[in-house]
Amino acid sequence: MQKLGDFKLPHFFNYPPYFTLQPVRDTREKQVQLWKDLILDYCRTQKIFVIGLEEDFALFSNPVIERSLSHEAREAFLSALVSEGRAEWLDKGHRKCLILWHRVQDWADIIFRFVKDNGLEDSVMTVEEIRSGIESRGTELHGIDRTILMRALRVLEQKGKLAIFKGTSADDEGVKFSM
Numbered sequence: 001m002q003k004l005g006d007f008k009l010p011h012f013f014n015y016p017p018y019f020t021l022q023p024v025r026d027t028r029e030k031q032v033q034l035w036k037d038l039i040l041d042y043c044r045t046q047k048i049f050v051i052g053l054e055e056d057f058a059l060f061s062n063p064v065i066e067r068s069l070s071h072e073a074r075e076a077f078l079s080a081l082v083s084e085g086r087a088e089w090l091d092k093g094h095r096k097c098l099i100l101w102h103r104v105q106d107w108a109d110i111i112f113r114f115v116k117d118n119g120l121e122d123s124v125m126t127v128e129e130i131r132s133g134i135e136s137r138g139t140e141l142h143g144i145d146r147t148i149l150m151r152a153l154r155v156l157e158q159k160g161k162l163a164i165f166k167g168t169s170a171d172d173e174g175v176k177f178s179m
Contacts, residue, residue: 004058007045010038013059019067021076035077040086044101049145050090051078051097098147107144107152112161114141115177127153127164127173 002009012018012034022028042059043049051057053074061068069077078097081087085103090096102110111130115121118135125133131149136142141149153175156162163176 002062002064004042005046007042010034013038013062014065016065016067019062019065019069019073021070021073032077032080036081036084036086039077039081039099040101043099047143049099049148051099053078053095053097098145100148102140104148104151104155107148108155110140111149111152111156112179114139115179120177121179122177124174124176126167127175130175 002014018031018034022031038059039051043051053071060074075094078087078089079094081099082089082097086100088098088100090098114130114136120135125135127146127149130136130141131144131146132142150164153162153164157164161177161179163178165174165176167173
């Protein structure tokens with residue numbers, strides 16, 4: 001089995017037709033589903049939050065079989081994730097895609113559990129501490145994309161679980177938990 005770093009690639013990754021958009025609808029649907037699962041799994045395990053359509057992304061080519069996804073195929077697979085709410089285009093030209101291997105609501109639930117598990121119910125933390133502080137080390141929150149984190153925090157804020165307050169800069173925005 002081929003690997004990409006410590007990530008095990010699925011068998012279809014070595015099958016050349018999967019690097020070409022399939023014309024038969026049923027085959028294409030299966031192909032798109034395999035690619036969606038692969039992209040989400042890879043991004044989750046490698047903590048990748050943004051994929052650039054024009055950039056070198058490890059999954060978009062397989063040097064072993066000398067195949068690369070066309071621009072059209074890349075956009076088709078990422079658009080399929082977008083239509084399921086598992087990704088969002090970050091620009092009008094569809095060149096950068098934010099990957100949501102957890103939906104924003106699921107991230108909010110992860111933050112809620114993190115706060116409960118660490119006894120932080122009535123504490124104050126900066127947004128940066130949540131992303132890169134000692135408490136978040138070894139958790140899925142460590143290194144989380146700031147855009148996703150802020151959206152998840154707003155979900156919790158709307159539910160009355162916390163208050164976000166502005167600092168003098170983005171680095172010292174604070175969060176007061178009240179769970």
